[in-house]
Amino acid sequence: MAIDSAMLSAMREAIAELLPDTCNLLTVTRSADGMGGNTETWGTATSGVSCRVDLQENMMAGREMVTSQSLRPYTEYILSIPYDTVITTDYRVEHSGATYAVISVNTEQSWMAVKRCRMEVV
Numbered sequence: 772m773a774i775d776s777a778m779l780s781a782m783r784e785a786i787a788e789l790l791p792d793t794c795n796l797l798t799v800t801r802s803a804d805g806m807g808g809n810t811e812t813w814g815t816a817t818s819g820v821s822c823r824v825d826l827q828e829n830m831m832a833g834r835e836m837v838t839s840q841s842l843r844p845y846t847e848y849i850l851s852i853p854y855d856t857v858i859t860t861d862y863r864v865e866h867s868g869a870t871y872a873v874i875s876v877n878t879e880q881s882w883m884a885v886k887r888c889r890m891e892v893v
Contacts (some may be wrong), residue, residue, distance in 0.1 A: 774882060782884040783854055790821040790851060794866040796858055798891065813863060823851040824866050847874070850888040864890060 774782075798816040799811040818877040848871060850864055858864075863873045871890035878886075 779884065784859055786885045787821065787853065790823050792822050792824065792866065793819045794822045794864050796820055797863040797865060798861065801815055820852055820856055822866065825849045845893065848890045851892050852886050854883045854886050858886065858888060863893060
């Protein structure tokens with residue numbers, strides 16, 4: 772089914788009302804550490820982005836990952852943000868006191884009404 776630009780615009784407006792929170796999008800700057808490596812500094816690229824973060828219950832349920840020499844459950848989240856927000860898998864997201872790594876961004880869809888990203892806690 773084809774939709775016109777007015778219908779797509781209406782879809783985007785309706786979705787915007789379903790984004791109750793805000794988040795900050797972070798990017799990294801790498802600088803030489805003088806010992807052949809790099810130091811990473813994360814800074815805010817975009818602040819106050821309208822969003823919704825949902826727990827993703829999927830095939831990873833029940834799996835664990837090693838963090839700080841201990842096992843913890845693997846949990847994945849879905850970030851919904853406005854369709855025209857710039858974000859890639861090189862970004863991190865701050866939301867409600869947690870920081871997430873972006874695993875993937877949906878860019879291949881018929882109607883770009885909302886952008887969705889898979890994330891995991893850093």
